[in-house]
Amino acid sequence: MSGFSPPQLFSTTTKPTLTSANAISDSGEESSWVSVADLMAALMMVFLCISVAMMRSVMVEREKIRTIAMSYKENQLAIYESLTEEFGHDLPRWGAFIDRETLTIAFNQSDTMFETGKAQLSTAYQDVFTEFFPRYMKVLSPYTDSIEALRIEGHTNSQWGTSDNVGDSYFNNLRLSQERARSVLKFVYSLSAMDNHHQWMMHNIAAVGYSSSRLILNDDGSENSEQSKRVAFRVITNSETKIHSILEESF
Template structure:
């Protein structure tokens, strides 16, 4: 007796359903493979970007250290006399003697500070010239204490000091461009040197957290590298 009579014939619909499930299974397996390849590709791209950013970060640290060392080598014999210091983390060359820089409440540069700038600026620009491909900006920063006068409110003191700090940095920038020895760097200076007044927003504090009024009143020449720009280019590419 034929087996089909014993067990019965498989209906066409059963055979069709099995074929259908086999094709769906094959499709799912194919999609899984596609997704796997996409994931591997994305992970590879992410690792490449990570390595590029890591390379920029390492280069940035090396450049920061190199610029700091170059500035320190050039000016270490002058800083005590000028009342200056270099912040290694921010590459800020800080002039910290307010009595030498400006008269109280005024933005006119004192003769003593002009003498310092005459010596400092051409040497500073010559030092940075070796690193100009890695520099995004040199910022002349003006900082004040939080004080103005006894009758001023905190808000009035802040904005009066903002106007004062801005006036002082503009005066330093203008004087920098008038020194004969900076002439070879004049085009670069116009493109890359900016003057910014911060008022009392970046105070220097004592160890006990109180304001150090003396050190807060300062003028800084700060180097800003282009590492952030390079990272943006990598992420945008």
């Protein structure tokens, strides 16, 4: 039996075991996850930068709007104080008042200004507006860069003769209020003191009739029929236009 070697049942050649294959696979997957994590981190940084930039832009635009709002408030107060200083002593004899919030000077004695249902300005109020309007334009002249428009507004109460039809009363008063506003504008435009202001007036002053849509109310909420009939001169500043411009530029 010497020299006999038993057959080898198992090969001694080393082959990759299952553990080794798993290790290689795990290493590849780990490498892939690292790459994905790096990509996600980079994307997060990009989104963060975009968010910061957008927040900064919003803050800048908000600051612009705040600055305009503050400027508007200061300008509004300056115009109101200038009008009050110029006309404070005259308003009672004219039957007029100044609204601080809307920068409106309203003349309430409509029955003295016009005949019932008519739009022809009375002689008495031709004298009033001959005195008032040139001074009004002079007071506003330092603020023209911040004025978007001036409106001469016609207002009525809700009544119209003996008509019980609300719609008929509204439209009849609408026509009347428009005609009265135009009548006042035409008169002040014709004043010799306004000869050098015609171009500005044509570009910036409008006559508007509101019928009974903006009634003056008593403390109990009822309609004040006499004060609702009025002609008003209103200053409209350009702050709203500037804010709209900023918002349009932001989008």
